[in-house]
Amino acid sequence: MERTLSIVKPDGVTLNVIGEVISRFEKKGLKVKALKMLHLSKEEAKGFYIVHKERPFYGSLTDFMSEGPIVVMVLEGPQAISLVRETMGATNYKDAAPGTIRADFATDIERNVVHGSDSLESATFEIKYFFSAMEIF
Numbered sequence: 001m002e003r004t005l006s007i008v009k010p011d012g013v014t015l016n017v018i019g020e021v022i023s024r025f026e027k028k029g030l031k032v033k034a035l036k037m038l039h040l041s042k043e044e045a046k047g048f049y050i051v052h053k054e055r056p057f058y059g060s061l062t063d064f065m066s067e068g069p070i071v072v073m074v075l076e077g078p079q080a081i082s083l084v085r086e087t088m089g090a091t092n093y094k095d096a097a098p099g100t101i102r103a104d105f106a107t108d109i110e111r112n113v114v115h116g117s118d119s120l121e122s123a124t125f126e127i128k129y130f131f132s133a134m135e136i137f
């Protein structure tokens with residue numbers, strides 16, 4: 001069993017696909033173990049994406065991630081990390097496989113609807129960033 005963190009980003013909330021995104025994960029057999037809606041401050045978005053602090057898109061990405069509410073969740077299942085990444089599709093929606101969330105809903109390389117942890121190490125950091133042990137079921 002593995003746990004991973006996923007986010008419906010501000011564009012996904014605006015596009016009204018919160019339920020659609022969660023449903024796609026559930027259909028893959030993933031279980032929702034924690035869930036909440038929140039609106040990140042710029043500083044909170046910067047902290048979440050700290051691994052990207054040297055990247056040219058860091059400023060724009062953290063503006064985007066703090067522009068409106070998001071939905072964050074912990075998902076659990078066998079190989080949850082790679083399963084969520086497959087369901088999301090490639091970072092650039094133009095490269096995302098047909099039928100993936102990003103291929104279906106993303107509008108830009110930045111505004112790509114969904115986040116998923118990319119490794120066990122990042123999943124551990126990201127889950128802790130948003131949830132205390134008492135909030136995970």
Ligand code: UDP
Pocket residue numbers: 057061090091109110111112114115116118
């Ligand atoms: N991003 C961007 N421009 C890029 C690469 C990434 O705006 O050239 C944004 C995009 O929203 C992406 C996020 O930064 O989802 C984090 O980038 P990462 O490489 O970690 O992609 P992910 O793991 O989300 O597929």
Ligand code: MG
Pocket residue numbers: 116118
């Ligand atoms: Mg990433």
